[in-house]
Amino acid sequence: MKARILDGTFPPGFRLAMSSLASEFGVSPLPVREAVRRLEAESLVHFERNIGARVAGMDLHEYAWTVETLAILEGAATGTAARQLTAQDMTDARRLNARLEDCVGDSDPGAFRSIHQQFHEVLIRPCRNPTIVELTARSWARLRFGSQMHGEMVRECVAEHESIVTLIESGASGQDIEHMTRAHLLGSLSATPVDPGALGTLGP
Numbered sequence: 001m002k003a004r005i006l007d008g009t010f011p012p013g014f015r016l017a018m019s020s021l022a023s024e025f026g027v028s029p030l031p032v033r034e035a036v037r038r039l040e041a042e043s044l045v046h047f048e049r050n051i052g053a054r055v056a057g058m059d060l061h062e063y064a065w066t067v068e069t070l071a072i073l074e075g076a077a078t079g080t081a082a083r084q085l086t087a088q089d090m091t092d093a094r095r096l097n098a099r100l101e102d103c104v105g106d107s108d109p110g111a112f113r114s115i116h117q118q119f120h121e122v123l124i125r126p127c128r129n130p131t132i133v134e135l136t137a138r139s140w141a142r143l144r145f146g147s148q149m150h151g152e153m154v155r156e157c158v159a160e161h162e163s164i165v166t167l168i169e170s171g172a173s174g175q176d177i178e179h180m181t182r183a184h185l186l187g188s189l190s191a192t193p194v195d196p197g198a199l200g201t202l203g204p
Contacts, residue, residue: 001035005044005055006141008110012057016045042138058142070139071185077124077132079178082168084126090165093122097161104151112154113143119161123168123181153188160184 001021004010016036022029036053039045046056058066096119103112117140127133164180 001032002039002042002044005039010055012055014055015051016053016055018052043142063143066139066142067185067188070136070143071182073132073136073139074120074124074185075178075182077127077129077136078120078164078181079174079176080129080132081124081127082172082174082177085123085168089122089125090169093119093161093165096122097158097165100154100158100161104154116157120181123164156187157184160187 001010001016010016018029018032018036022032025032036045040047040053044056045053047053096115099115100112100119103115120136120140124133124136160180161184164177164184167177167180
């Protein structure tokens with residue numbers, strides 16, 4: 001169910017019929033209900049009275065708050081992990097960044113978001129704080145229906161990724177790497193028409 005939500009097979013507002021899903025998966029309704037509770041805890045599903053479980057959507061403010069949270073977490077994780085990143089990690093990051101360039105003009109925003117997330121996951125591989133890593137993954141999952149990136153923004157994203165990798169390779173401080181990563185992720189809010197006054201202290 002989670003995979004179907006993340007890839008858009010189950011779109012926002014889609015009703016999760018427990019009995020139908022149990023029949024499809026060949027299980028009793030009990031594990032389906034438990035799975036739905038777990039999805040609710042990850043903010044991927046919400047319950048409506050007299051309706052049941054539906055796939056959660058996200059309005060512009062929720063999107064902006066989630067990006068802000070992700071920027072804080074991802075920045076901290078990258079700054080902490082930077083010293084432990086290997087040459088192979090840098091190669092993997094650049095390979096994914098090259099794939100992002102192929103997303104210019106792509107009509108599938110999901111492809112961009114997936115590769116973008118994978119790039120950042122490489123940079124936090126050595127992070128030793130499992131809570132930050134888990135919360136970062138949850139934030140990325142919530143952004144599955146975020147704003148679409150046009151061609152110029154994709155190019156800017158690719159250039160900023162290269163700057164982050166170069167900064168890491170230069171042996172810069174964890175604080176400088178954290179700040180650059182945070183600024184990079186907050187930059188995506190420029191595509192979202194949200195009142196900055198509604199954001200926290202890190203809002204643009």
